[in-house]
Amino acid sequence: MRRVSLATRLALLFAACTAVVSLLAGVLFNRASEAHFIELDQQLLDSKLVALRSVLQGADTLSLFTQREGQLREELRHQPDLALRISTVGGQNWFDGAPGITLPSSAGLYSLQSTGTDYRVYNAPLVAGKTDSPQLSLILDITHHQHFLERMQRLIWLTVGLSALATALLGAWAARSGLRPLRRMSEVAAGVSAHSLTQRLPQEQMPTELAELAQAFNAMLGRLDDAFQRLSAFSADIAHELRTPLSNLLTHTQVILTQPRPLEDYREALHSNLEELQWMAQLVNDMLYLAKADHGLLIPKREPLALADEADALLEFFAPLAEDVQVNMFRKGSAGTLGDRSMLRRALSNLLDNALRFTPQGGEISVSIVEEVQGVKLSVENTGEGIPQALLPRLFDRFYRADPARHEGSSEHAGLGLAITRSIVRAHGGTIRCESGTGWTRFLIELPTTN
Amino acid sequence: MKLLIVEDQPKTGHYLRQGLAEAGFNTELVADGTTGQHLALTGDYDLLILDVMLPGRDGWQILQAVRNAGLDIPVLFLTARDAVEDRVHGLELGADDYLVKPFAFSELLARVRSLLRRGGSAPQETSLQLADLRLDLIRRRVERNGQRIDLTAKEFSLLEMLLRRQGEVLPKSLIASQVWDMNFDSDTNIIEVAIRRLRLKVDDNFPNKLIHTVRGMGYVLEERFC
Numbered sequence: 001m002r003r004v005s006l007a008t009r010l011a012l013l014f015a016a017c018t019a020v021v022s023l024l025a026g027v028l029f030n031r032a033s034e035a036h037f038i039e040l041d042q043q044l045l046d047s048k049l050v051a052l053r054s055v056l057q058g059a060d061t062l063s064l065f066t067q068r069e070g071q072l073r074e075e076l077r078h079q080p081d082l083a084l085r086i087s088t089v090g091g092q093n094w095f096d097g098a099p100g101i102t103l104p105s106s107a108g109l110y111s112l113q114s115t116g117t118d119y120r121v122y123n124a125p126l127v128a129g130k131t132d133s134p135q136l137s138l139i140l141d142i143t144h145h146q147h148f149l150e151r152m153q154r155l156i157w158l159t160v161g162l163s164a165l166a167t168a169l170l171g172a173w174a175a176r177s178g179l180r181p182l183r184r185m186s187e188v189a190a191g192v193s194a195h196s197l198t199q200r201l202p203q204e205q206m207p208t209e210l211a212e213l214a215q216a217f218n219a220m221l222g223r224l225d226d227a228f229q230r231l232s233a234f235s236a237d238i239a240h241e242l243r244t245p246l247s248n249l250l251t252h253t254q255v256i257l258t259q260p261r262p263l264e265d266y267r268e269a270l271h272s273n274l275e276e277l278q279w280m281a282q283l284v285n286d287m288l289y290l291a292k293a294d295h296g297l298l299i300p301k302r303e304p305l306a307l308a309d310e311a312d313a314l315l316e317f318f319a320p321l322a323e324d325v326q327v328n329m330f331r332k333g334s335a336g337t338l339g340d341r342s343m344l345r346r347a348l349s350n351l352l353d354n355a356l357r358f359t360p361q362g363g364e365i366s367v368s369i370v371e372e373v374q375g376v377k378l379s380v381e382n383t384g385e386g387i388p389q390a391l392l393p394r395l396f397d398r399f400y401r402a403d404p405a406r407h408e409g410s411s412e413h414a415g416l417g418l419a420i421t422r423s424i425v426r427a428h429g430g431t432i433r434c435e436s437g438t439g440w441t442r443f444l445i446e447l448p449t450t451n
Numbered sequence: 452m453k454l455l456i457v458e459d460q461p462k463t464g465h466y467l468r469q470g471l472a473e474a475g476f477n478t479e480l481v482a483d484g485t486t487g488q489h490l491a492l493t494g495d496y497d498l499l500i501l502d503v504m505l506p507g508r509d510g511w512q513i514l515q516a517v518r519n520a521g522l523d524i525p526v527l528f529l530t531a532r533d534a535v536e537d538r539v540h541g542l543e544l545g546a547d548d549y550l551v552k553p554f555a556f557s558e559l560l561a562r563v564r565s566l567l568r569r570g571g572s573a574p575q576e577t578s579l580q581l582a583d584l585r586l587d588l589i590r591r592r593v594e595r596n597g598q599r600i601d602l603t604a605k606e607f608s609l610l611e612m613l614l615r616r617q618g619e620v621l622p623k624s625l626i627a628s629q630v631w632d633m634n635f636d637s638d639t640n641i642i643e644v645a646i647r648r649l650r651l652k653v654d655d656n657f658p659n660k661l662i663h664t665v666r667g668m669g670y671v672l673e674e675r676f677c
Contacts, residue, residue, distance in 0.1 A: 274667035346635040
């Protein structure tokens with residue numbers, strides 16, 4: 001089936017409605033005028049009947065009638081469109097002003113057509129109430145009435161056609177202008193590309209029916225824009241992160257190869273290259289891990305874990321490092337949960353690693369575990385300078401480094417640790433957020449109780 | 452020890468063979484799955500290193516054929532793909548270990564040695580020794596040159612690992628995994644710190660150093676005579 005545009009559909013519907021309405025009105029008007037004409041004719045014929053009866057009063061035999069015939073003709077001359085026939089009960093015509101027309105025999109008003117002319121016929125006895133008296137048939141030529149009615153009908157059809165056409169055109173125009181917001185919406189949608197995701201539909205100008213759609217559309221654009229921004233920033237970041245070690249590798253290798261050198265220099269160069277390469281491999285592995293998480297491929301095992309034991313194991317792991325920088329680490333509380341041991345250890349290790357780097361000498365790091373009805377809360381809190389509120393939401397972004405002085409390409413990690421932690425927590429159906437105040441920073445993980 | 456490597460990327464295959472040969476293994480390299488499967492079934496190998504994506508027959512098909520033939524050779528998979536299903540699939544088919552590219556050669560070497568050791572029944576030692584360093588596994592005591600050395604539990608485990616695998620370069624990730632049960636790419640320098648502390652106790656007061664750093668690769672415990 002061919003698809004008909006909404007505007008055409010509406011225009012055709014409008015036209016059909018108008019045609020039906022005007023046709024009904026026309027038919028009613030036609031009926032009314034016809035009834036009106038019949039009424040007028042009845043009155044006219046009634047008055048004529050009275051006049052004729054008075055002319056023919058007492059002429060109930062043919063001879064008496066013949067005496068009055070001249071008077072009758074005189075009377076009839078005033079009314080050229082009226083003809084008269086007088087017939088007896090026996091079927092004899094005393095007078096016939098319209099020969100050749102077959103008339104109904106009983107009394108009453110009739111409309112009939114004969115040889116292309118319309119007549120109104122009124123049969124009545126010569127003497128009122130006397131059925132055996134000769135019958136008067138008044139024959140009124142009503143051709144002009146009929147003409148009028150025919151003209152009227154033509155006019156009605158014309159009106160129906162024209163008004164339908166007019167409404168179709170007006171309707172098309174109205175529909176098009178009524179649907180303009182939709183068209184604007186589709187224009188915006190058609191114009192959306194990777195470069196124009198910032199475009200939005202003007203929501204406040206939208207009719208109420210479309211406002212919701214526009215809102216949904218804008219929200220979708222917003223999400224796309226956000227995701228795209230992140231993605232392109234991410235790609236740019238990867239390129240940027242890899243550029244430094246790559247350029248180090250290239251330069252270093254080329255410089256080493258420009259002239260013969262002692263063996264030790266080559267070994268040194270290879271070692272240095274190895275460090276860069278390891279850093280890059282780590283970066284690629286972390287990126288793959290995050291990519292897997294993004295695609296929902298990070299599926300945690302569900303083994304029963306005692307979080308206190310896990311935290312203690314990690315604190316033990318970090319203990320040498322913490323002692324080095326004289327930071328006191330401890331754990332309080334305990335809870336059990338279902339989860340992936342090595343993933344959760346990795347998540348927690350990133351938090352501890354992070355905390356250790358930002359805790360000043362002599363500070364402390366506490367891991368606290370709280371079991372609640374809806375799940376477990378696990379937090380890592382460290383003393384030290386707080387993080388400005390504005391930076392908190394960005395902490396979990398990939399490649400975000402709280403300390404811009406930490407240069408890329410160093411042996412330090414690339415700033416993916418917290419992003420990985422968040423991915424792991426999310427894969428477990430939990431949430432993570434960072435809170436900070438003067439002198440403290442706390443990362444809070446909430447894991448739901450799974451059943 | 453005879454090893455078969457089935458790897459279709461010439462560079463990777465070449466370096467793997469060179470590295471493993473220099474580590475003392477008798478290594479054969481083939482680049483396609485069909486030949487690989489034939490050799491795996493007919494040659495008498497101690498370990499198979501298989502790439503997953505191969506021309507001819509893929510790594511899984513080779514593994515299946517090997518297991519169907521009733522051979523119990525340890526199989527180590529190398530792959531550029533890290534999908535969970537892949538890992539599960541490989542392990543279901545009877546792979547013994549799995550390394551995802553990019554991996555460090557030291558890591559591969561350590562895993563190969565672990566797999567080869569698994570086959571042989573390790574004798575129940577009561578003590579481990581290298582030069583004048585002696586570790587008593589029963590009393591959990593460490594002595595060097597007759598002098599008692601106090602170690603924490605983890606330091607003891609670390610030294611035990613180094614002693615058990617003396618002469619092998621142990622990558623940091625393997626140490627983290629074996630000693631602390633941290634099975635993830637840890638980018639902290641914790642192992643460095645732990646080794647430094649161990650050295651302080653084990654090596655610093657003695658002229659003959661036993662714990663050595665192999666730059667970019669890991670740590671090794673061995674006697675070196677300068």
